[in-house]
Amino acid sequence: MNAYIPILGLFALATLFIIVSINLSGHVGPQRYNRAKYDSYECGIQPTPQPVGGGRFPVKYYITAMMFIIFDIEIVFLYPWAVSFNQMSLFPVLAMILFIVTVFIPYFYVLRRGGLDWD
Template sequence: MNNPYVPLLVLLVLGAGFAVLSVGTSLVVGPKRYNRAKFEAYECGIQPTPRAQGGGRVPVKYFLTGMLFIIFDVEALFLYPFAVAFDQLSLWALGAMVVFLLNAFFIADAYVWKRGGLEWD
């Protein structure tokens, strides 16, 4: 049996076994102190309310922060192939990547800064 996937399968079984064993052990051995506070939703230390303040609107800052993270993720996604093939690329490719990064950083940061996404009250 000379299958190259056998070590991967063994590692998968070991990882799943460890996860199941860890969760099972914590359920059996762990403390069980149930109270009213444990069953309430956790909202960053703020008392949960049935409706959000201001009639259910979510501040734009949350969306701007999310967009900023997505922009940085896309930048990282484009940087991986560039980093892998860096030694084979020309100076023009380096310049193109620098222009891409500067545009992505400055345009995204300027937009978020203008909209007040970097100011936390």
Template sequence: MSLSAYVPIVWLLALAAAFGLFSVGIAPFVGPRRFNRAKLEAYECGIEPTPQPIGGGRFPVKFYLTAMLFIIFDIEIIFLYPWAVSFDMLGVFGFFEMVIFIITVAIAYAYVWRRGGLEWD
């Protein structure tokens, strides 16, 4: 397969990056500049914001465990999809490598489960 098949994808990524950079770069110059106290305050669904401690407060560990769980499954899907596409070419070696990978992911999943990451109060 030649690299010319990827030229449209590269152009699309370059166009998307240029649009994003242009939008972020031009916004301070063309956007409105009417600041007031209400716009500068934190918004919490129409409720008056509660004061935070000076250090910003501490988040419960469950937030981090939930984030870890999402990252574990995202990484698993990123590796499982190409493996499934090229399963025939990899043979027995590829099968056992994926079994080791899935066991590693299962260990991380069991850790999150044991620490209470799946229980939400």
């Protein structure tokens, strides 16, 4: 139990810091209402009202986002595998090659169909 005392101390210190920061910002900050401060801001362009349907994004946006997530997850699996590469036998190497192939087949399919072209 003695090994966990520093961790509990850091947790208590972080909690105390959060509580003090939130309370202090409410008391120290200015309390003036300003319409421009509460208005939505879109890179200097006046915001336009939302369409009735909520607005539509192209499907290519979602494909690009999903491809990013897939490759991000792939990196999460590849990094520990690469760190312990020298200690592996043939089976983990073949398993990772199979994993990479199963990720890159849909990528090349989307690339060939023009899903990543921003016309």
